[in-house]
Amino acid sequence: MSKVILITGASRGFGKIWTEAFLKRGDKVAATVRNLESLTDLKAQYGDQLLPIQLDVNNREASFAEVxxxxxxxGRIDVLINNAGYGLFGAVEETSEIEARNQMETNFFGVLWLSQAVLPIMRVQQSGHIIQVSSFLGLVTLPVLGIYNASKFAVEGLSETLASEVKDFGIHVTLVEPNGYTTDWAGASAAQTTSIDAYNPLKQGFQEAASTPGIFGDPQATAAPILDLVDNSNPPLRVLFGKFAYTAVTQAYKERLNAFEAWKTVSEAAHGN
Incomplete structure (x- = not known):
């Protein structure tokens, strides 16, 4: 049976790749974009299977209306994929108020609005799957991406809580946590702070590390895994996408557990009698 998929940020990158993968196998897809022309090719090929929607996910009222x-x-919505988002590159000290607020508006509040909007529909259906495209940077951090890291940490906390609240309604929640991929996420889609010279050596080191061969995944390779995830009757709360994500996150969590254990006596003393 075909599914009805609602996906945000479908104009490029993961969003467009996944939209096409769903359409190819016969699903019906409502795809939100800021510019409808970015879906002209898919609309011409798939016709009524695709419902293109112009939407700024920052607009709560519009998000509810479009859902x-x-x-x-x-007639229903089986899967919501909150994919819209972008990266803000720059040190924490460099970040302006508007840059920080804009990052959180799209990456966090956009996810919140769409999730809230779809829940009444899924509760009536007694079924549904909400997939939040987070990042491995919602579990670990990298320098010069502080506000982006924070936005994804917020999505992680929101979604883990949401999963516990809606499971009795037959609704699943999954966090997809990719590492870097060869999309334009770090290019045309990204925003940059105004640089402070003191951070230039740090940024240079970051760029050199990012040029390591094989560190970025192939975005086309994510199509089959996202189909598998959507089809799974018992999907996970979290799934890492990419070899680098798996290595970085598992190593970081081992180090955290070791640190917790090393400071166990202090933790117990802080509880009191």
Whole structure:
């Protein structure tokens, strides 16, 4: 049976690759973009299977209206994939108020609004799957991506809580946590702070590390895994996408557990009698 998928940020990168993968196998897809022309090719090929929607996920009222339109159009929503987001590159000290707020508006509040909007529909259905495209940087951090890291940590906390709240309604929540991929996430889609010279050596080291061969994954390789995830009747709360993500996160968690154990006596003393 075909599924009805609502996916945000479908104009490029993961969003467009996954949209096409769903359409190819016969699913119905409502795809949100800021520019409808970015879906002209898929609309011409797949016709009524695809419902293109112009949406700024920062707009809560519009997000609710468009989710309801999708449910009315297709009769249900089986899967929501919150994919819209972008990277803000720059040291924490460099980041302006507007840059920080814009990052959180899209990467966190956009996820919150779409999740809230789809929940009444999925509760009535007594089924549904909300997939949040987080990042391995919602579990570990890298320098000069502080606000982006923070936005993904926020998505992680929100989604883990949400999963515990909606499981009795037959609704699953999954956090997809990719490492870097050869999309334009770090290029045309990214934002940059105004540089402070003192951080230039740090940024240079970051760029050199990012040029390591094989560190970035192939975005096309994520199509089959996302289909498998959508089809799974018992999906995980979290799934890492990419070899680097797996290595970085598992190593960081081992170090955290060791540090917790080393400071166990202090933790117990802080509890009191």
């Amino acid at each position: 309801n339109e999708v449910a009315a159009h297709f």
